[in-house]
Amino acid sequence: METDTCWKFRWFWAWQDDHEEEWLGSLSREGWHLSELGVPGVYYFRKGEPMRYAYRMDFQTSRMQDREAYLQLFRDAGWEHVGKMSAWEYFRKEAKPGEEPEIFTDPESKILKYRRVLWFLVIFFPILFILFSTSWRHLPERGEIGVALLCIAVGLLLLYVFGMLGILRRIGTLKQTIRK
Amino acid sequence: MTKADEIQKYLPLTESMFYVMLSLVEPLHGYGVMQKVEVISRGSVTIGPGTLYGMFTSFEEEGLIAMVKEEERRKSYLLTAKGRRVLSKQIERLEIMNKCAAEFKNRL
Numbered sequence: 001m002e003t004d005t006c007w008k009f010r011w012f013w014a015w016q017d018d019h020e021e022e023w024l025g026s027l028s029r030e031g032w033h034l035s036e037l038g039v040p041g042v043y044y045f046r047k048g049e050p051m052r053y054a055y056r057m058d059f060q061t062s063r064m065q066d067r068e069a070y071l072q073l074f075r076d077a078g079w080e081h082v083g084k085m086s087a088w089e090y091f092r093k094e095a096k097p098g099e100e101p102e103i104f105t106d107p108e109s110k111i112l113k114y115r116r117v118l119w120f121l122v123i124f125f126p127i128l129f130i131l132f133s134t135s136w137r138h139l140p141e142r143g144e145i146g147v148a149l150l151c152i153a154v155g156l157l158l159l160y161v162f163g164m165l166g167i168l169r170r171i172g173t174l175k176q177t178i179r180k
Numbered sequence: 181m182t183k184a185d186e187i188q189k190y191l192p193l194t195e196s197m198f199y200v201m202l203s204l205v206e207p208l209h210g211y212g213v214m215q216k217v218e219v220i221s222r223g224s225v226t227i228g229p230g231t232l233y234g235m236f237t238s239f240e241e242e243g244l245i246a247m248v249k250e251e252e253r254r255k256s257y258l259l260t261a262k263g264r265r266v267l268s269k270q271i272e273r274l275e276i277m278n279k280c281a282a283e284f285k286n287r288l
Contacts, residue, residue: 058230069210070233072253076211077229103230106196112234 004047006032011041013163014117015170017057017088024055024092034092037085054095056103059116061087079103087120107174114171121164128157190244190266192273199225200235201259201267204245209254210236239263 012020024034024043028051036044056079060070071081078101079091093101104110132153139146193201196217203216210232217227227235236257239245244263249256259267 056230066255068253069250069255073210073233074229076254077214079229101228103228105226105228105231106194108194108196109228109231109234113230 005035005045006047007038007042007044009041010043013166014059014121015114015166021055021057024090025053028053028055028092034082034090037083037088037090040086052095052097053092054099054101055082055090055092056101057091058089058103059087059113059120060089061116061120074103087116107177111171111174114167114174118164118167121160121167124160128153128160132157186262187265187269190242191270193266193270195221195225196227196231197235198267198270200227200232201239201244201263201270204257204259204263205267207248207256207258209251209256211254212256 010020010023012023027034027045031047031050032045033048033051033053034043034055035046038044060067074081074091079093082090082092084090091103095101104113132150135146135149135153139150199217199221200213202220203213208216210229214227214229214232217225236245236255240247240257243260244266245257246260247255248258
C-alpha cells in the first residue's frame with residue numbers, strides 16, 4: 001500500500017527559522033510529517049497520524065569535524081534527525097502539550113548560530129559584487145541583454161543585503177535579551 | 181597577558197557555562213552533562229544539545245576542557261588545569277555573593 005507523500009516549495013529567510021519551525025510543526029499536527037529535504041526551499045512530506053512535533057534547526061557548515069558525535073548528542077537528547085538542507089540540520093522531537101523542547105537553551109548560542117550563517121554568506125558578497133560591476137561595465141555593448149543582466153545583478157545584491165540585515169537585526173534583538 | 185588576565189576574561193561565567201564546567205570535574209559525555217546539569221541545578225537550568233555542542237567546541241578551543249575518550253560516537257570531556265582555575269575563580273566570586281546575600285537577607 002502506498003503512503004501518501006507530497007512536496008512543497010517555500011522560501012524562509014535565515015532569520016525566519018522560527019517561522020519555518022512553526023510551519024513544520026503545524027503540518028505535523030495535520031498528519032503531514034517532514035520526511036526529506038531537497039534543494040533550498042523544497043520540502044518532502046509523508047502522511048501519517050497527527051503528531052505534536054517540535055521542529056528545530058541548526059546551521060553547521062562543513063567545517064564541523066565530528067558530525068557523527070554531533071548527531072549522536074542530539075539523538076541521546078531525544079531529537080530525531082530528519083535531514084539536511086544546504087547547511088541547515090533539521091531535528092524533531094515529540095512535544096507534550098505545554099512543552100517547548102529547545103536545542104538552544106540560551107540566547108548566546110542562538111546568536112552564535114546566526115553568526116555562523118553570516119560568515120557563510122559573507123563569501124557570496126565578492127561574487128555578487130563582481131557580477132554587478134561586470135554587468136555595469138559592459139552595459140553599453142550589450143543593449144537589452146545587458147540591461148536585463150544588470151537588473152538581475154542589482155536584484156540579487158538587494159536580496160543579499162536584505163538577508164544580511166535581517167540576520168543582523170535578529171542578532172541585535174537576541175543581544176538585548178541577555179542580562180549582564 | 182598575565183595568568184590572572186587569562187582567567188579573568190572568562191568571568192563571570194553564564195549559568196549554563198558554570199554548570200557545564202562543574203559537570204566536567206570528572207570525565208563525562210554530552211548527554212551525561214545534560215542530565216547532570218538538570219540534577220545539580222535542581223531543574224533550574226537545562227542545556228539543549230545545540231547549546232552544549234557549541235560550548236564543547238569553544239571550551240575545547242580555549243583549552244578549558246579536553247577530550248579524554250570517544251566511545252560509540254560519544255565524546256567524553258574533562259576540565260583541564262586552566263578550566264579548573266577558571267571554575268575556582270568563579271566559585272570565589274559566588275562565595276562572596278553568597279556571604280553578602282546571607283548578611284542582607286535579614287534586612288529584606
